[in-house]
Amino acid sequence: MTGAPLTFYDSYTRELRPFVPIEPGKVRIYSCGPTVYNYAHLGNLRAYVFTDTLSRTLAFKGFAVDHIINITDVGHLTSDADAGDDKMEAAARAQAKSIWDIAAHYTEAFKANIRDLNIREPRLWSVATDHIVEMIDFAKTIAPGHCYELDSGLYFDVETVPDYGRLARSVDDEGEGRIDAVAGKRHAQDFAIWRKSTPGEQRQMEWDSPWGPGAPGWHLECSVMSRKYLGDQFDIHTGGIDHREIHHPNEIAQNQAHSGTPCTGANWWMHNNFLVVRNGKMSKSQGGFTILASIVDRGIHPLAYRLMCLSAHYRSELEFSGENLVAALTRLRRMVIAVSQLRDRAEPEAVDAHPLLDAFDAALADDLNTPKALTVLDQAIADKKLAPGLRLGLIARMDAALGLNLPTLTRADLRLRPADALLDAAAVEARMAERKAARAAKDFATSDAIRDELSAQGIEIMDGDPLGWDWAIRID
Numbered sequence: 001m002t003g004a005p006l007t008f009y010d011s012y013t014r015e016l017r018p019f020v021p022i023e024p025g026k027v028r029i030y031s032c033g034p035t036v037y038n039y040a041h042l043g044n045l046r047a048y049v050f051t052d053t054l055s056r057t058l059a060f061k062g063f064a065v066d067h068i069i070n071i072t073d074v075g076h077l078t079s080d081a082d083a084g085d086d087k088m089e090a091a092a093r094a095q096a097k098s099i100w101d102i103a104a105h106y107t108e109a110f111k112a113n114i115r116d117l118n119i120r121e122p123r124l125w126s127v128a129t130d131h132i133v134e135m136i137d138f139a140k141t142i143a144p145g146h147c148y149e150l151d152s153g154l155y156f157d158v159e160t161v162p163d164y165g166r167l168a169r170s171v172d173d174e175g176e177g178r179i180d181a182v183a184g185k186r187h188a189q190d191f192a193i194w195r196k197s198t199p200g201e202q203r204q205m206e207w208d209s210p211w212g213p214g215a216p217g218w219h220l221e222c223s224v225m226s227r228k229y230l231g232d233q234f235d236i237h238t239g240g241i242d243h244r245e246i247h248h249p250n251e252i253a254q255n256q257a258h259s260g261t262p263c264t265g266a267n268w269w270m271h272n273n274f275l276v277v278r279n280g281k282m283s284k285s286q287g288g289f290t291i292l293a294s295i296v297d298r299g300i301h302p303l304a305y306r307l308m309c310l311s312a313h314y315r316s317e318l319e320f321s322g323e324n325l326v327a328a329l330t331r332l333r334r335m336v337i338a339v340s341q342l343r344d345r346a347e348p349e350a351v352d353a354h355p356l357l358d359a360f361d362a363a364l365a366d367d368l369n370t371p372k373a374l375t376v377l378d379q380a381i382a383d384k385k386l387a388p389g390l391r392l393g394l395i396a397r398m399d400a401a402l403g404l405n406l407p408t409l410t411r412a413d414l415r416l417r418p419a420d421a422l423l424d425a426a427a428v429e430a431r432m433a434e435r436k437a438a439r440a441a442k443d444f445a446t447s448d449a450i451r452d453e454l455s456a457q458g459i460e461i462m463d464g465d466p467l468g469w470d471w472a473i474r475i476d
């Protein structure tokens, strides 16, 4: 590791701790992946911009990163309090499709979002239904000492592990979301690790098990896949802050039962805070969520959303609004214009050491302070005292950690055509050329007419823009 010492906030100990990997030079990370019953909304995607910033920062610091993200295609119920329907089964019924088709469709859509946000692919997308045998084996190992059977499934007794729920800190029988939804459970917090199909129930996905035909519990999936690919104890486990309350305490309990030790499974539990809208967390269950495709339809480049995420610290709530998104797009446009002007003047120089790089490194090393890192990037872009080639070299180094694609993005890339736009970019360019000719001929009537015509189509002409931006799509 080079540069400033890394410090990450661990939700388990609730403190900032200097980061030391288990194996020198290498970091193993597991991130809870999407439940593929619907499109990911921008809140879900915030979770993956966060994990990507984490793994890019570690790579920037010189670590080899081994990252696993799972795909949940079975077991996640409509209520985290261990009740309700399987989200996948419910979606398949509602759309009259097979679960496998639903899973394939939304998995592909999710991976397209990942590419559009310039999020690096993990070593493996581990798919829950590919691991049923291992899940049954894991459950068989812990069942004798830690589980009991009810008609509805095999349940984990949370009192069989020390300090259950320490991660959540607020676990008691009265706690939010902890209501006992299944008759016969020993404790309200006990959770199903295998859910039996009820007689007569038409489930599309079910497997035989020692406890009868059924499906694995969602918490079991992550314990099994993280252990299989990263070992009993790995470095960092990530997820959204909602997972700190139920899903991750349950994973920890299973991991402790399986290893027979108090080890939680990961040395750091890191959680991103929510993307919020007016009535709280952006959420599929509550409706009113926004997906990446719909902002792209409005003419907003996906990396503007990435920049919006980076503009807030990952542990702070981030408010989603059209204004915030347009502000992020404007900031990205300014960066892209400035960087492309530098590219016209020089080739990037390789930079190993520089005070701005040190400041950038210190910001990210301080629990991923991306808002601060962005201001250092702005300095590197704008500091006229530095030679253009050096500035480009600094920008390239910083961009590797932030993933905004600044070394290659062009203005043309940012001019996304809104879905309801009447003119495409080539048509706008053609009218702009006619207008330029009219102005050269001092035919201001024609030039003004073209301006008005373009304005009516949502195109803003930017004469004399200090950054040399000649036109932009108006986003309101």
Ligand SMILES: Nc1ncnc2c1ncn2[C@@H]1O[C@H](COP(=O)(O)OP(=O)(O)OP(=O)(O)O)[C@@H](O)[C@H]1O
Binding pocket: 032, 033, 034, 035, 036, 042, 043, 044, 045, 046, 047, 076, 238, 239, 240, 241, 242, 243, 272, 273, 274, 275, 276, 281, 282, 283, 284, 285
């Ligand atoms: N509004 C949000 N802001 C940030 N992260 C979120 C938000 N909503 C969910 N997440 C995170 O997104 C990731 C993927 O979650 P998953 O696909 O299981 O979503 P979900 O629980 O079905 O979504 P929802 O809560 O909207 O119904 C998880 O890490 C989860 O914690």
Ligand SMILES: [Zn+2]
Binding pocket: 031, 032, 033, 222, 247
């Ligand atoms: Zn998980």
